[in-house]
Amino acid sequence: MKALYASPMRVYLSLLVLALFGVWMGTRLPVSLFPNSAKPHVYVNLGYGSMDQEDFKSSYGGTIESRLRGINTANLKVEKLEADYGTKSASYDVEFQWGSDPQDALREATNLMTAGVASYPKEVRDSLNIYIRSQNSGFFAASFYSETRPLDAVYKDLEPILTPRLSQIEDAKEAELWNPNHKKIVIELDPARMASLQLTPAMIQSAVQEKTVGFGGGSIEIGDANYPIVVRKPNIRVEDLASLRVATPAGQSLLLGDIAKIDYRVDEGNTHVMKTSGSPSLILWAAPKPGGNVKKMSEDILELVDRMKPLFPADVKYKVLVDPSEFIRGAIENVFHEVLIGSLLAVGILFLFIGSFRNVVTAAIEIPLSMVLAFILMKFSGMNLNLISLGGLALASGMNVDASVVVLENIFRHLEKEETPKDFAGKLRIVMGAVKEVRLAVIASTIASLVVFAPLAFTSALSYAVLGDLAKTVIFSHGFSAFVALLLVPTVRLHLIKHAKDPKADIGHSPIEGGLKKLEAGYARALGAFVQSRKLQVFTAGAIFAALAGLFLFALPKLPKEVLGTPDTDWVMLGLNTQGNTIVRQMEGETEEVETRLLQKFGDEIRYTFTQVNQPNSSWIMARLKDKRKMKDFWKRLEAEFKDGATLRFWINPWNPAELPLPNPPDLRIAVEGGDVEDRRATAKSILDALKEKKVLPSLWTEPGSDKSKTIVLRPNLNLESSISPYDLADILRVATEGKNIHYMNVNREYADIMLRYPRGLMKTAEELGSFPVGIDGKVVPLRALSDVRIEEEASGIHSENGRELYAIIGRKENSAEKTSDRGYLKVADSVLADWRASHALPSGINVVTEDAQVEVNDAIHQLTVAVALSIAMILLTLLFQMGSLANSLIVLVAIPLGFIGVLTSLLVFQSTLSLNSVLGVILLNGIAVANSIILVDFGDRRFREGMAPKEAVVGAAVQRLRPILITSLTTILGMLPVALGFGQGGRILQPLGIAVSGGLWFSMALTLFVVPALQYRWLSRGAGKAAGKGVSKGRVLRTLGRAKDAPGEVPGLTVPVAPPVSATMPRAPEVSS
Known part of the structure; x- marks a missing residue:
């Protein structure tokens, strides 16, 4: 180090190269709104073909569920599988663990399903659709x-x-x-001609596929080579399809165009x-x-x-x-503004306390340099630039100046204490001595601030996925700050005094020196009175315990819970759900009516709308607001305007295009499981009606829907011998109602499905369905002659979770624009359920369970709470290693519960939330708060070992360390203030963390300055009093306290500077009599 300090240009060039490398690495970092970690959802959809729901589930459903749930590799594991069996198709939601690679998840599910369905009917195989969501x-x-x-x-x-x-x-x-x-090739069959010629859709399908499908013809060996044989499909056009020959059962041959109309067009039904x-x-x-x-x-x-x-x-x-880039630009610019504002506020505090511009710059250069250097490790660790990682830089901006302040202040003290030599070697010796004295203290305090993040590695995947980037960024940036403080700050200071005639003249004076001296004098009097008043101390201890108990018992439960704050957005989604529609056009008409109503009511506030209708019974309207600041009020008014009706249900949410897909659990969830599907449905419906009657929650429903759906059921006449099978009958009806994709062709460089169907609207009632003509045994008969046709009510679907079939009763609070922690509805729900049980007998095998609807969020917060406890334990171990005294270590730890008072009070006053970020703020606060306590306890202990009386040692140490404590605390608080205020896009994401740290540190600093010295005074007085009563020597007293082995003026273990500063910046404290 001596050689480096003596060669400033070598240090400057080295750090400049590192800084430029850091800037370059920063430009190479990928940019996104959130970290790379994901929780992939792979969706698998399969049509039933000509099977019904029951046959498909019994034949294939169990096998598919078992295979998907069984995905378990070194890097992939299925956490949850939801299966839904509707009237026409089955869907599977395969939820993988946090941190799983989305592409690996999709590849594994695709390989498994492709191999699994190879033996299924062709229609089922062709309907397989697999996709992934990882937003x-x-x-x-x-x-x-x-x-x-x-x-x-x-x-x-x-x-x-x-x-x-x-x-x-x-x-x-x-x-x-x-x-x-998307256009299709529609082959629209003539029902009368088809029946009279005894043709079925299957025969037409076979004739079309003969001309549009290629076939494999085995292989042949010629010499040493094996040659596959392929029968290529003919190159035909859409207009050529009308000329295809179709053979009738009677042996007649006719053209497809004679019995069907062929067109390349949009199919309005799908x-x-x-x-x-x-x-x-x-x-x-x-x-x-x-x-x-x-x-x-x-x-x-x-x-x-x-x-x-x-x-x-x-x-x-x-x-x-x-446009994610628009939001990301705004959000990232906002974070950089927060870093800049926080840094400027920290610099302002430095100037107020130090007073010299050159000294302020010397200390403040650590802030941007440590951030730029952090980019290097971020790149090597595979991170990206996102709101979370940049938020870590914003949080570190206030902390990073602490080490520089300690080093700079100790150099000032040594310059004033010693006779300044004229030669460079003497000046180098002074700077080296000052740095050596605090080197271990700086390293140890930095480690103590960062070791609190270690327990995060043992938290849930959700917690680490959300907070891991922030923790790593703080570790990288704050870790580099110690490196910069020990290398650059002494080099710059030595460079400045190298040619100075009077190095002491450059120390500077605070512009508020008079006020600071008055503050120190007032603090000395107040602390002196406090440490000697047992009644005041007992009252303060009682007030602290009462405050902690009250906050934990009454304030903490009132804090709303959330995983992570959502960024501001100007998009809001209005979703529509209904039942009974059969084609998309029906839902389009209902959606147009709602959109018209939306624009009539709120058109002046909306820039434009985007509407999507993908299914016959669901759609959504996206509205982009002119002013995102009005989102909360607009959300409320939208909820008031669009209330659920008898057949149409609405859901309303702000939407962010690049939002991290986090758990959004309901407020109430009751599972009805076991028994048969009809008993489950009836039980769920009855409980739902009871909950609605008592108005437990404004929004209540079941998944799947518990209202019976009307189904036209055909039961073939078993006594009637015919040449048509139930499969053929179902195939005819499917083509007659919905149509059927039988293959595809290449049209104008695009693939176009070939759809076989009868004219749309041919059958609108069950009676018309019964009259549908069917050719059989040389005759044309109505469908009702072959089968009983009637309308019946049945359960709408079957839902299972991890193999457990159930109906879920779901409830959400109204006005979700407002966060609230009121959970009184749970007691009401339990009471309603108890009354329902008393008046209803559960069917055989049915079980009703009230589940923890927010289990994932609660587990994540619980694990972070455990991480808080572990971080305190790790701080204690660090203190024991550093201080060598259990008593002193426990006194230091008192700062942590004092900070809890500030955290909970701040979150409650500013109406914030109990989230992963706010709990992380507590972990971060633990590392920061003990630093002030360490300074007080360690310095007071050394003054006592030097022979001072307990009061003189403790009060004098506290007064002399007041300024460093104020500097480090205020720079950290003000550095985090922009985060706590949550300005700009994305500001609300980290706001709870900023509130927790800023508010907690205010309380911790203020209370630590009185409570910790008082406790230390009682401990030192107790040891000294016992020794005096027994006639023990002063040396024995020191050995009893476990500190006599350290010579006066030495640094015991890893400590802060040995002697108090005596510079104009840090003047000696007034003497306090014992």
Whole structure:
């Protein structure tokens, strides 16, 4: 170190190279809104084909569930599997653990399902659809539309312009221009002709597939090589399909065009509907590669669209629906502003206490330099720039100056204490001695501040996924701050005094020196009176215990719980759910009515809307507000306007395009399990009605729905011999009602499904269904002659979780725009359920269980609470190693519960939440709060060992360390103040953490300055008094206290500076008589 201090240019150049390398590494970090960690959900959908729900579940459902639940590799494990068996298809939600790689999860599920369904019926195999949802990486979406031309015409113009160039977007895994009006080749059969010719849809399907499907013909060995044989499908066009030959059972051959109308068009029954401000829209959608830079991807796409815009037709308009780069830019800029504001506030505190501009710069240079150096380790550890990691830098900005203050202040003390030599070697000796004296203290205090994060490694995957980046960033940045303080600060200070005639003149004077001296004098009098007044101490201890008990018993339960604060957004979603629709167009009509009502009521506050209808019974409307600051009020009024009706249910939520997918559990969950499906449904329906009658929660429903759905049931006449099987009958009806995809063709460089169907609207009632003509045994008979046709009510679906079939009764509070911790509804629900049990007999095998609806959130917070306890234990071990005294270590730890008072009070006063971030704030506060306590206890202990009386030692030490404590505490508090205020985009995410640390440190600092010296005074007085009563020598007293082995003026273990500062900045305290 001596050689480095003596060669400042070597230090400056080395740190400059490191800083430039850090800046370069920072530019190479991927940018996203949230950390890379994800909890992937893989979705598997399978159609039943011609089977019904019961047959599919009994034949294949159990096997599929068992296989999916069994995914268990070194890096993948299924945490939860939900299966839903509807009337036409089955869906499986495979939820993997936090931290699982999304692509590995998708690959494993795809391989398993592809192999598993190989033996299933072809229709089931062809319907297999597997996709993944892992939203934290974000995505980009924009809509293109014309108010004068149809969507197909717009697509025809834009597709050749955009599609080839979208494939060149570097960070995009996939990017495409999607036309929701996807065309199909529709073969519309003539029912009368089909029946009279005794034809079935299966015969038409076979004839079409003969001309559109290629076949494998085995292989042949020629010489040493094996040659596969393939029968290629003919190259036919859509218009060629009408010329295909179809053979009838009677041996007649006719053209497909004679019995069917063939068209290449949009099938109105199955299309998606997407509209921007009421106009049908194309969607440009893109998702980033794993670990890709979603911000750069979005910016590249926007640049491409702007560059190609002159080639668009004049009537084409576009709206950017989801642009993560816009939000990320705003959020990241906001965090950098927080870092800048926090740093400036910290610098302001330094100037107030130090007074010299050059000295302030010497200490403050540590803030940006430690942050830039942290980028190096962030890159090597695979992190990215996101709100959480940048929030860690914002939090560290106030902490990072502490080490520099300690080093600089000790150099000042040595310069004033000693006769300043004229030669450089003497000045170097003074600086070296000052640094050596505090080197271990700086390293130890830094370790003590960072060791509290170690227990995070043992918390739940959710906690670590959300908070891991923040903890690592604080560790990297604050760790480098000690390195900078011990290397750069002494080098700069030595460089400044190298040629100075009077180095002491550069120490500087505080601009508020008079006020600080008055503060010290007043503090000395107040503390002197406090340490000698046992009554006042007992009253204070009682007040502290009462405050802690009251806050934990009454305030803590009132804090609303959440995983993580959500970033501000200008998007709100209005979702619609209904029952009974059979085609998307029906839901489109209902959605248009709701959208019209929305715009009439709130149109002046909305920039534009985007509507999507994907299913016959569900849709959603996205509205983008003109002013995101009005979101909370707008949300409330929207909930008041759109109340659930008899058939239409609404859900309303703000939506952020790049929001981390965190648990959003309901407020109430009751599981009805066991027994048969009808008993479960009836029981769930009865309990739901009882809960609604008592108005336990405003929003209550069951999953799956507990209302019976009406089903047309056919029971074939078993006494009637016929050549048509139940499978053929179901196939005929499926083609007659919904249509059936039988294969595909390539049309204009796009794949188009071939759909077989009868004319839409042919059957609208059960009576018309019974009259449908069927050709059988040379005759045409109505369907009712072959089967009994009637409408029956049945359960709408079967739902299972991890193999357990159940109905879940779900409840949510109204006005979710307001956070509340009121859980009185649980007692009401328990009372209603008890009354229901008393008046109803449970069917055989049925079990009703009230479950913890927020189990994942509660588990995460509980594990973090354990982490708080572990962090305190680790601090205690560090203190024992550093101080060598259990008593002194326990006195130091008193600062932690004092901080708890401030944390809970601040969270309650500022109406914040009990979240993962606020609990992490407690962990962070533990490491910061004990630093002040260490300074007081260690310095007072050394003064006592030097022969001072207990009161003189303790009070004098506290007064002399008042300024360093105020500097380090205020710089940390003000450095975190912008985070606590939660300004700008993304500000609410880290706000609970900032409130917890800032509020907790205020209380901890204020109480520590009185409580810790008083406790130390009582301990030292007790030891000295016992020794005096027994006639023990002073040396024996010191040995009893376990400190005599340390010579006066030595640094015992790892401690702070030996002697008090005597500079103008840190003047000696007034003498206090004992």
